Every structure is written in structure tokens, then in C-alpha cells.
Amino acid sequence: LYTFWFSSKVYDRKTGWTAALILGTSLEFWLLSKAVVTDAALFFFMSVSIASFYLGYREDRKYYFLCYAAAALAVLTKGPIGLVLPGLSAILFLLWRRDLREMLHVRLISGMVLFLLLCAPWYIYMTVYHGTDFLLNFFGVHNYLRATVAEHQSTAHWWFYIAMYFAGFFPWSFFILPALFRKWKEHGLSFARADTATQFLLVWGVTVLLVFQLIATKYTTYTFPSLFAFAILTAKLLAGYDMAVGRKALMTGAVYTLLVLTVVPVLTYMRSGKGPGTALASMDTGNEIIVYENEYRTSTVFYSGKIIYRLASADEIDRLKPGTLSWNAKNVMPFYSKEKLKDNKDGYFIVVSPRTEMGDTEIIEVKGSASDENSDYRRGRIYRFPFDWAAILRDSYHIG
Secondary structure (H helix, E strand, O other), X not given: OHHHHHHHHXXXXXXXHHHXXXXXXXXXXXXXXXXXXXXXXXXXXXXXXXXXXXXXXXXXXXXXXXXXXXXXXXXXXXXXXXXXXXXXXXXXXXXXXXXXXXXXXXXXXXXXXHHHHHHHHHHHHHHHHHOHHHHHHHHHHHHHHHHHOOOOHHHOOOXXXXXXXXXXXXXXXXXXXXXXXXXXXXXXXXXXXXXXXXXXXXXXXXXXXXXXXXXXXXXXXXXXXXXXXXXXXXXXXXXXXXXXXXXXXXXXXXXXXXXHHHOHHHHHHXXXXXXXXXXXXXXXXXXXXXXXXXXXXXXXXXXXXOOOEEEEOHHHHHHHOOOOOOHHHHOOXXXXXXXXXXXXXXXXXXXEOOOOOOOOEEEEEEEOOOOOOOOOOEEEEEEEEOOOHHHHHHHHOOOO
């Protein structure tokens, strides 16, 4: 809706409808708008912030206050990047326009007061309540470390965000090059001759891509905010092809609907610990230890309502435990050593997660100590959650 409103305001209603349609049917927007992640909220607040800056620059400077307010909400959503990206893009845009004098009119002092009033109280409270742990983990690990040390080597490639653009903006990313070529043949392409709104949107979209290209850690969702600009630019580029855009959007929506009904339930089941979690919730485990072997899934903890330990050797625990400026800070689950568990005479439960996505999850009950020859040592599977495509779909739609 905001994409429609802003596009209609700076261009026209037809461009607004087309931009909203393109954004709503792009793959990454479709996925993240329905996922339990903060990226959709960050997308909205960042879009409102940077768009309000433009409206303040071109129409009414009162919009600058909305720019600061939205940036504050973006910072509350995901940290300093919510201010850094819109701020950097605004400065780069003014530099291109050779209009840095506008910085004298952006309500910097009153705007920053509004910004701090909205977002500072939460950060102050968290710092007072959690002390250095909050500062180390939030600012140290999730901001500084992400920027300087790659969390996942598998995505640390120069071409990663190029691939993500084509995947995340699917299907519209594949229509850009032909449309640009056609426009180049008809009128030529020149950033300098483009209208002010187009220049602004290009600066925003490219700045998002370049900033995250420079950051060491690369995630599929990091460049998501750039889709706001690219959706509007694509709508402008495809002006006059309304029927073709409508047909492509309709076909894309039909494919997404089919995926939601058939594939998505299975994919979510494969990553969920709901099955063993609900089973553990219904069991009288008493004071017995519950440990997770292989992959630790927090959803099992959520659905069980019980403390579940991550099983590892004593050496592994020393290597994995948090407390320093490293990615170990993410290991916030309680640990239990294999050596200690081996000598446990009271019995315990082991949740064995699958080693492959399509494997079976099991709950195994163990009685007695494996290291004590005199104990009544028994180990038996009490629950098994097999991977069964048809059964998953039946459970998802409560059939049978």
C-alpha cells in the first residue's frame, strides 16, 4: 500500500498500481512478508524513512520528521543500519544533485531529538538491565562482527547479491535487461537526464546493494530493502505494457498459491521441531534430563515448554560456549556433556534430529547408566516422526 501511495505521489496512479503489483509478486517479498522474521518490518520502516526524505526534499519539509521517526523504528527493528542506510543514501543523493545546502533545512537537530526520543529508551533500558552482555552481543556480535567477519563462508562470494537480485526479484528481474535494451534503442539511457525521482530511487537501490556488498557477512535478506526502489523503477520502465504485466503477475500469483498449498507445508515441517516438541509436552518427564543430539532446534523447546540441552562432548562445549566477541554468542542454549550424561543413573531422554532434511526425528528414552555394569541400562525408541509427504499434507489441512 505504501509503495502504491508513494509511486502515485511522485509519478501517477497507474505507476503506483503497477509498482505495488510488481513488489507484491516478487519472490522475496512474497516469502518474507509471511515469515516470522523482522525483515518485513525493517523493509517498511526503511522505505518510509527514505521516501519521506525525498518528499521532504521535493514537496514539504514537514516530511523530514516522518523520515526521522521511521528511521527510529527501523533502528528499533534491526539496529543502527536502520539509520545508516537511509542517511547515507540521502547524502549521496544530495551530493549528486550538488545541493548539500539542503542539509541546513533537513531539521537535523529537532529530527534527531525525535529520533532519540523514539529509539533511545529501549537501548538504555537493555543496557542498564543486561549490562555488557547486551552491548557485546547486540552491538559487538550482531553489528560489528557481522560487518567484519563472514558468518557463513558459503555465501561470502562477490557474486552473491547479484544472484540474490535475480532470485529475490523473480520474475521481474528477468524482464529488466530486455526493457532497458528497448529503452536504450528508443531514447537512450542517461542517469543525468533521468527525472529527479528516478535518480533518487536508483541511488537508494544501488546504495543498499553496495553497502551490503562491502559487509563481510552476506545474508539472503540483507538487500531486501532495495526492492522498494527496484519495484517502482521497473513499473516506470514497463509503462505501456499493462496487459503483459498483469498477465505475468497473475501467472506468478497462481504459481505461488500452488506452492503454498503443496510445497510450503512440507518445507516448514522439515525445519520444524513441533512434532517432538508436542510429544515431549504430553509426556511426564519428571526431573529427567532432555538432550538434543545432532541439530538443535529451538522450535522443539518452544512446543515442549521444557528445558532441552544441547548434547556435546566436554571439549566441544569449551569450544562452543559464548562469552567473547565471536559467533559463539549465538549458542545461547544450555549444554550437557556426553561424559556427564553417560554416568546419569536417573535416566534421560534423547531427541535425535535427522542428519538429512528428509530423515526421521526420534525420541529415545534411556534408563540407567551406560557406564555402570550393575545398573538396569535400557535404551528404547518411544516416538518416531517419519518424513512422509502425504502425511504432512494431511496433517496440514486436517484431512482424515
